[in-house]
């Protein structure tokens with residue numbers, strides 16, 4: 689569904705993305721992990737067309753995203769920090785986005801809107817919202833248009849445990865419908881029950897892209913957090929090794945190049 693080929697992005701001398709290639713298909717929940725500043729958000733923003741790579745290409749459903757914006761209608765994006773007009777109310781922001789986005793009548797998914805009890809908060813001013821409530825607004829907007837692809841940047845950051853569970857349940861539901869979901873998070877325990885694949889970026893380089901099943905099998909660990917730590921320790925002693933891909937990732941990669 690999304691294919692990335694040899695992507696490079698520099699901010700002055702800093703190589704934020706260094707020759708990243710990968711492909712993503714329906715039904716995958718890919719957790720994008722890595723230290724602060726490793727290039728996760730830059731990769732996400734490149735897919736969204738917000739950041740323009742210096743080299744390489746990104747295909748959405750087989751077509752280059754260069755010089756087109758229509759593909760974005762198929763993506764729901766939850767940014768790390770949602771920025772909204774301070775003087776508007778929650779209900780007004782949601783209405784505004786509905787008016788801007790192209791959507792077919794009767795296709796809206798307002799499940800999170802009600803699960804997060806946004807119907808009771810519609811008149812709250814964006815200016816007065818807590819960080820967590822702001823996150824809920826971002827989540828509602830990401831899922832609202834029933835997109836085929838969801839890109840969630842640190843989705844549970846700032847959410848209370850109940851809201852976090854509601855969001856995770858929603859992600860699992862959408863995964864079962866065959867949607868593609870890309871998530872960045874530093875809280876690996878949050879990702880354990882959701883993730884099908886893990887991508888590890890460091891200094892802009894893709895070091896690992898494997899199925900969770902394989903990572904757990906290789907290490908004998910049942911918890912994702914521990915399994916990844918083991919794999920990383922084994923391969924990244926000098927910080928440069930790239931972990932060999934599992935068979936199905938190899939096939940995906942072959943398709944991508």
Ligand SMILES: Nc1ncnc2c1ncn2[C@@H]1O[C@H](COP(=O)(O)OP(=O)(O)OP(=O)(O)O)[C@@H](O)[C@H]1O
Nearest residue numbers: 699702704722723724725726727728729730731768
């Ligand atoms: N617009 C920009 N101008 C200059 N440098 C940038 C810009 N955007 C990102 N960078 C730099 O690129 C590198 C990668 O940033 P990015 O936000 O992709 O990291 P990240 O992995 O998402 O980090 P975090 O886990 O902290 O969210 C960082 O060193 C960052 O400072």
